[in-house]
Amino acid sequence: MKKLLGVTLGILTAIGGFVDIGDLVTNALVGARFGMHLAWIVLVGVIGICLYAEMSGRVVAMSGRPVFDLIRERLGPRTGLLALVASFLVTLLTLIAEIGGVALAFELASGVSYLLWMPLAALAVWLVIWRVKFSRLEQAFGLLGLLLIVFAVALFKLGPDWGQLLHQATQLHPIGHEGWATYAYYGIALFGAAMTPYEVFFFSSGGVEEKWTRRDLGTERTNVFIGFPLGGLLSLSIMGCAAVLFLPAGIQVGTLGQVALPVVVAFGKIGLAVVLIGMFAATFGAALETALSCGYTIAQYRGWQWGKFVRPREASRFHVVIIVCLVLAVLTLLTAVDPVKVTEYSVVFAAMALPLTYLPILIVANDPDYVGRETNGPVRNAVGLFYLALLTIASVAAIPLMIITKAGA
Amino acid sequence: MAVGVLAAVLLAGCGDPDQKLRDNAAQTARTAASDVNTTRLVVEQLQAHRLWIQPARRMVDDAEKSLGTTADSFSxxxxxxxxxxxxxxxxxxxxxxxxxxxxxxxxxLGNSDLAAAERQLAALQLSGEDLDQVGELAK
Structure with missing residues (x-):
């Protein structure tokens, strides 16, 4: 019974923790401009993140060591450094976007400018990381993030023509005034949002924090293969709400307030309250994850003591990295840069860094020195390589498409 | 590669100026229509007592800023x-x-005068339709 409860809790946490500011903004933006014509990218992204999250979780469960530690050891300091720099910068950019997202959620609720909320949000992130246990922190915000299921319920309440939505989802081409370049650009953004590198680092480092062993492989796989796809359905429901309400009205999504509007139309003030708490939980939870991931990647690469399973005093450099990253996030946002724009760029840059993040994981997951007999089978390797090719195409095409489309304008 | 980029830049600069302005006008109108329609949706939700005034102010503020930037850019x-x-x-x-x-x-909304905001619904509807017409120019 206790085991079942643990598995259920893990799945619910994975669902609630799947959606962050990148998913909220990108899915709503894409739904408003393309309807469900890019929904297939979410499906491709979810399969990809399941594949590689399972690999990294397995590496941790079998070796008891975090992925970045092994990347450096297996591939050498230079290649490891390349992967570190790319992943760290993207995670830092994502952290900036998440802190901005928390502040924007508070701004919507209170009317007080997000510039005032943002230092408080960063301080709260630091305090929670400093004081709260890893498992509590992960579960509390993951479960609270489940409130975003209100998007799925709102989609039913808006009474869409389901046949039309399904028809859109099966038509893989741009619509109206949109060209192929813009379609491809937002496809890459959605892919980047679904496969953000920090998700894998947080997932695998979390495995070390929670002392996974071979016996936890089943739980790990259940969380990944049930929790993440259900999280993907949540992303699709955000896209669906935007497709139903905004596409016919010619509304393009550029603010967090607009993302929440379909829920307001469906459920009024109560719906708004629920969605704002859900948005806060999703962005705050992701801010914790990205801040921790910044610390994890650098500390693991450098071989420093890290993690929340030791006292902060014993992992002082790990905590200093987190504090520096939070300060950098606040300073960046204080320039009054639009957090939603930062989010849009962060998912595209995430797409650029994807091969550097996932190739080393594929290599380590095939090394019996680390995973024993649990190396990838031929099917997993074939799918892994196929995804690596996709990631490389997305990575190479991201910047040219950003220039050609003027960042999707 | 360099020749290709140069050719693309030159071609981009040598397009029909009328067509370029039409395309720009259409794009501008679609962006502006989005802000106008967002404002209209917000006011309609307020009218139906489905939205608090605080978030409504925020959303309309954002729409006004975005619309101002779009209009300035076109001018x-x-x-x-x-x-x-x-x-x-x-x-x-x-x-x-x-x-x-x-x-x-x-x-x-800043003056908490919902009646005055509701009186703008017709103007917003008309503006949205006018912008939609301009938005179709590039077709």
């Missing part, structure tokens, strides 16, 4: 023929109407 265009000058005037006038309607809503 810097350089019409080079009589036909494009007429289009330029028409689009600027439509954008001015849209900005005026959204600003009126923002002021009304």
């Amino acid at each position: 810097t265009q350089q019409p080079s023929t009589e036909q494009s000058a007429r289009l330029y005037e028409q689009v600027n006038s439509t954008l001015d109407d849209a900005v005026a309607a959204v600003t009126a809503v923002r002021i009304a």
Whole structure:
């Protein structure tokens, strides 16, 4: 019974923790401009993140060591450094976007400018990381993030023509005034949002924090293969709400307030309250994850003591990295840069860094020195390589498409 | 590679100026229509008591800022023929109407005057339709 409860809790946490500011903004933006014509990218992204999250979780469960530690050891300091720099910068950019997202959620609720909320949000992130246990922190915000299921319920309440939505989802081409370049650009953004590198680092480092062993492989796989796809359905429901309400009205999504509007139309003030708490939980939870991931990647690469399973005093450099990253996030946002724009760029840059993040994981997951007999089978390797090719195409095409489309304008 | 990039840049600069302005006007109108329609949706939700005034103010503020940026950006265009000058005037006038309607809503909400905001619904509807028409120019 206790085991079942643990598995259920893990799945619910994975669902609630799947959606962050990148998913909220990108899915709503894409739904408003393309309807469900890019929904297939979410499906491709979810399969990809399941594949590689399972690999990294397995590496941790079998070796008891975090992925970045092994990347450096297996591939050498230079290649490891390349992967570190790319992943760290993207995670830092994502952290900036998440802190901005928390502040924007508070701004919507209170009317007080997000510039005032943002230092408080960063301080709260630091305090929670400093004081709260890893498992509590992960579960509390993951479960609270489940409130975003209100998007799925709102989609039913808006009474869409389901046949039309399904028809859109099966038509893989741009619509109206949109060209192929813009379609491809937002496809890459959605892919980047679904496969953000920090998700894998947080997932695998979390495995070390929670002392996974071979016996936890089943739980790990259940969380990944049930929790993440259900999280993907949540992303699709955000896209669906935007497709139903905004596409016919010619509304393009550029603010967090607009993302929440379909829920307001469906459920009024109560719906708004629920969605704002859900948005806060999703962005705050992701801010914790990205801040921790910044610390994890650098500390693991450098071989420093890290993690929340030791006292902060014993992992002082790990905590200093987190504090520096939070300060950098606040300073960046204080320039009054639009957090939603930062989010849009962060998912595209995430797409650029994807091969550097996932190739080393594929290599380590095939090394019996680390995973024993649990190396990838031929099917997993074939799918892994196929995804690596996709990631490389997305990575190479991201910047040219950003220039050609003027960042999707 | 370099020759290709140069050719692309030159071709981009040598397009029909009327067509370029039409494309720009259409794009501008679609972006502006989005802000106008967002404002209208927000006011309708307020009218139906489905939204608190605080988040509504925030959403309309955002829409007004975005609309202002869009209108300012279009006004810097350089019409080079009589036909494009007429289009330029028409689009600027439509954008001015849209900005005026959204600003009126923002002021009304700032004063917690819901009745005044609701009175702008017709103007927002009209602006949205005008912008939709301009948005179809590039087709």
